[in-house]
Amino acid sequence: MKSKVANKPLEARKASPLLVSLSAVFLGIVAGAILIAMIGKNPIAGFDRIIFGALSNVRRVGNTLGMSTQLILIGLSVAFAFKTGLFNIGASGQMLMGGITGSILAYYLPLSMPRPLYLLIIILSSGLVGALWGFISGFLKAKFNVHEVVSTIMLNWTAYWLVYDWIQRFIVDPTIVVKSKPIEQAHTLRAGWLTDITNFSTLNYGFFLAVIACVIIWFILDKTTVGFRLKAVGSNRFCAEYAGIKVNRSIMISMAVAGALAGLAGLTYYCGYSNIMEMGKMPNEGFDGIAVALLGNCSPVGVFFSAIFFGILKMGRGSLAATGIPTEIADTIIATIIYFTATNVILANFWNGRFKKSFERKEEAIAIALSNQGRSGEDISSLSKEERRNLVKLGMPELKEKRKNEKNNKEAK
Amino acid sequence: MSHVIEMIGIRKEFPGIVANDDITLQVEEGEIHAILGENGAGKSTLMSILFGLYHADKGVIKVRGKEVHISSPNDAFDLGIGMVHQHFQLVHNFTVAENIILGKEGGFVYDIKSASKKIKEISDRYGLSIDSDMVIEEITVGMQQRVEILKMLYRDADILIFDEPTAVLTPQEIDELMQIMRNLAAEGKSIILITHKLDEIKAVAERCTIIRRGKLIDVVDVKSTSAEDMAALMVGHPVSFKVEKDEAKVGETVLEIKNLNVLNNKKVLGVKDFSLSIRRGEIVGIAGVDGNGQSELVEALSGLRKVESGEIYFNGKEITNSSIQERNEMGLGHIPEDRQKRGLILPAPLSTNFVIKEFYKEPYSRRGILNFGKIEEYGEKIINKFDVRSGEGIQSPAGTLSGGNQQKAIIGREIEADPELLIAVQPTRGLDVGAIEFIHKELVKERDNGKAVLLVSFELDEIFNLSDRIAVMNAGRLIDIVYTKDTDEHAVGLMMAGIKKEERSEV
Numbered sequence: 012m013k014s015k016v017a018n019k020p021l022e023a024r025k026a027s028p029l030l031v032s033l034s035a036v037f038l039g040i041v042a043g044a045i046l047i048a049m050i051g052k053n054p055i056a057g058f059d060r061i062i063f064g065a066l067s068n069v070r071r072v073g074n075t076l077g078m079s080t081q082l083i084l085i086g087l088s089v090a091f092a093f094k095t096g097l098f099n100i101g102a103s104g105q106m107l108m109g110g111i112t113g114s115i116l117a118y119y120l121p122l123s124m125p126r127p128l129y130l131l132i133i134i135l136s137s138g139l140v141g142a143l144w145g146f147i148s149g150f151l152k153a154k155f156n157v158h159e160v161v162s163t164i165m166l167n168w169t170a171y172w173l174v175y176d177w178i179q180r181f182i183v184d185p186t187i188v189v190k191s192k193p194i195e196q197a198h199t200l201r202a203g204w205l206t207d208i209t210n211f212s213t214l215n216y217g218f219f220l221a222v223i224a225c226v227i228i229w230f231i232l233d234k235t236t237v238g239f240r241l242k243a244v245g246s247n248r249f250c251a252e253y254a255g256i257k258v259n260r261s262i263m264i265s266m267a268v269a270g271a272l273a274g275l276a277g278l279t280y281y282c283g284y285s286n287i288m289e290m291g292k293m294p295n296e297g298f299d300g301i302a303v304a305l306l307g308n309c310s311p312v313g314v315f316f317s318a319i320f321f322g323i324l325k326m327g328r329g330s331l332a333a334t335g336i337p338t339e340i341a342d343t344i345i346a347t348i349i350y351f352t353a354t355n356v357i358l359a360n361f362w363n364g365r366f367k368k369s370f371e372r373k374e375e376a377i378a379i380a381l382s383n384q385g386r387s388g389e390d391i392s393s394l395s396k397e398e399r400r401n402l403v404k405l406g407m408p409e410l411k412e413k414r415k416n417e418k419n420n421k422e423a424k
Numbered sequence: 425m426s427h428v429i430e431m432i433g434i435r436k437e438f439p440g441i442v443a444n445d446d447i448t449l450q451v452e453e454g455e456i457h458a459i460l461g462e463n464g465a466g467k468s469t470l471m472s473i474l475f476g477l478y479h480a481d482k483g484v485i486k487v488r489g490k491e492v493h494i495s496s497p498n499d500a501f502d503l504g505i506g507m508v509h510q511h512f513q514l515v516h517n518f519t520v521a522e523n524i525i526l527g528k529e530g531g532f533v534y535d536i537k538s539a540s541k542k543i544k545e546i547s548d549r550y551g552l553s554i555d556s557d558m559v560i561e562e563i564t565v566g567m568q569q570r571v572e573i574l575k576m577l578y579r580d581a582d583i584l585i586f587d588e589p590t591a592v593l594t595p596q597e598i599d600e601l602m603q604i605m606r607n608l609a610a611e612g613k614s615i616i617l618i619t620h621k622l623d624e625i626k627a628v629a630e631r632c633t634i635i636r637r638g639k640l641i642d643v644v645d646v647k648s649t650s651a652e653d654m655a656a657l658m659v660g661h662p663v664s665f666k667v668e669k670d671e672a673k674v675g676e677t678v679l680e681i682k683n684l685n686v687l688n689n690k691k692v693l694g695v696k697d698f699s700l701s702i703r704r705g706e707i708v709g710i711a712g713v714d715g716n717g718q719s720e721l722v723e724a725l726s727g728l729r730k731v732e733s734g735e736i737y738f739n740g741k742e743i744t745n746s747s748i749q750e751r752n753e754m755g756l757g758h759i760p761e762d763r764q765k766r767g768l769i770l771p772a773p774l775s776t777n778f779v780i781k782e783f784y785k786e787p788y789s790r791r792g793i794l795n796f797g798k799i800e801e802y803g804e805k806i807i808n809k810f811d812v813r814s815g816e817g818i819q820s821p822a823g824t825l826s827g828g829n830q831q832k833a834i835i836g837r838e839i840e841a842d843p844e845l846l847i848a849v850q851p852t853r854g855l856d857v858g859a860i861e862f863i864h865k866e867l868v869k870e871r872d873n874g875k876a877v878l879l880v881s882f883e884l885d886e887i888f889n890l891s892d893r894i895a896v897m898n899a900g901r902l903i904d905i906v907y908t909k910d911t912d913e914h915a916v917g918l919m920m921a922g923i924k925k926e927e928r929s930e931v
Contacts, residue, residue: 239789
């Protein structure tokens, strides 16, 4: 939205969410460096290894993107729920449900099916089952006022045991009975050409699915009446209700959309990144997604980049071990970043304070320059940007001199 | 003469707004000093600076002649400054005594008995009549406020700041509070009263500092200055207290309520067998003490609350069970009682708030896609027409506006939607005379345009000023409905207490 305010008074810049997130990342990296230094290793070498492990050749880049795929989708799921006032902590369960749907279909659908049709079916089915899983939480909240944090956690475990049972019942690997039978390449989301150009990495169609999902969610949230409704309910459900928006329906829709995104993440993870499902394993990604969403300021674009960043850390950590630095350092960096994102108000205040100081300095410099030119008293806001910049340049040396003298005087006293 | 507080040349800027511009305030020991100003004039900012919640960009604060730096409420407490906030800061499921000693418990095991004794002493001394064993959620709003006052006194504060203290009180409670303030001043406490209600200043204050748009206008002696003069200084132009309006030209019935029964939050009938009809071109005022079923009635009419039995007709069509959206579309406007909870999405920009009921209609959206150009155009139209002032125009989050401007925004939204019936609940609660005058004029304009207005207010003045007919509610029932010109405040007051005319004549 463009600002159309005429005569907007001049003021100092405000810290943008991007700057705040980048500061959190920076501080997380600094904390990681300190930790590495404290165990007597070289931090530069450590970060070099992480970058090496994640990005040093096309295969590694492919793997990083492959790993990021599910993080994008889960992050998007959590962010979407956040934006609409809900805390989806059940992405893991929704992911499992989406994954098992894809895996069972991959096992039972004939290999002779046309691939586009097959892909369409598994994508829609996993999304739908994930949506259903999310919808249950939304329904419980809307009808019985069950808090979504409670219901989604419980549904995580419901999904966990259902998947445990269904792997054994429908798709077990006869040789190793604790996991599912590997899915044929043609029935995964892997694509021959992607595998070829990335030298057999885990990159698959899921990545494009995630990018498309980002665009669609951005569009829904920012451009449509559906998004308007959901955000209204998210930011003040009492006002939304008063305005005639059906609050309960919005809650159910939100949870279903969040569930669908997490369900798709399950599909990309179990039928793309990997090709098996293990029994009795709750995917961590459901919780990593919360960090992704927070760091990405819950915006689809932010989520995309923060997921890639987390993907780099997760893929790069493996290479840390070679230098003798424990891989947990990478997890510590992630944790530190989460702390700093959670306390984003402090970071924002820090930047706002700095911007204000520099703004005041510039104002003062302009005043000096103006009075030197005999134009003192002129309204600064009437000047063009270009003029202001020149005046700052003119006045700054004198201001610096003035400050220096003040300082010297103080010391002399 | 010694100044207990001096704030000299205070300046404070917020993004886009200079909230305080070179303001000086001098309070003498033992006086009640009023600070008068419209909403958004900078009164609260000035007090927040004194209380350590904000830092002044420029200026000096002196307490008892000594220059001080107040960087937090704790510093203020240490200097003996206490503040009674507009929104009480009490723990609802704690007792009075527990709330008062909160933060001052002393050691690991706190001594509630001696605290209670001290509380009783203070309460008796200033006539606060507080029972320290009551739980906060069980006592009235007026008493909660007295607990806030006691909390300050318990901490030995001798400079007390009252921020809009009467906004939430009934007329009787206001009288009690005024008496308490006089008692406090008589005992040597200095009081700063922030308000925009002139009768309160007239009642208790000795001097009054008047602020307009962040600037100091004047410091006046209350006794020798008329209320009209103070009002003119506050808003910058002469103000009329009476609402000018012609005889009502009533048309056909817009809203008809038949034998309505509505449950309240405690699941008992809050509205009982209520019948009323409202016609085009008239303002019907509902008078009654807060909590006598007005909220339940309004919620039933607007669709926020289910009806137990009875019927509601709107332009002849039954809407008893219609959805809120259906009612909106039929032309039912609603200025809600709680503007921050119901009326606005505080973090969202004004432009969003203006289309909150209409975003799904053309031209604000087409086929589900929002048209931001049209939405902004509409927003600009409302803020210009209704003079809604904000730092960044329609982009300002609603929460950054002052109370009066928030209310103007809501009223602008509701009136611009051109409703057949406008339900206005406490439309001027907590607003200054300038804003009240504006809002009253707008409501009368609606009526003159042939719309029906249902006004719910706890302030009798407002009811009498605006209404063509007055319906009096008591304990959920309609006691009587009378023409304003045929009645007076005394008669309505008795009806508000539940005494009907016939019964009165029997007595």
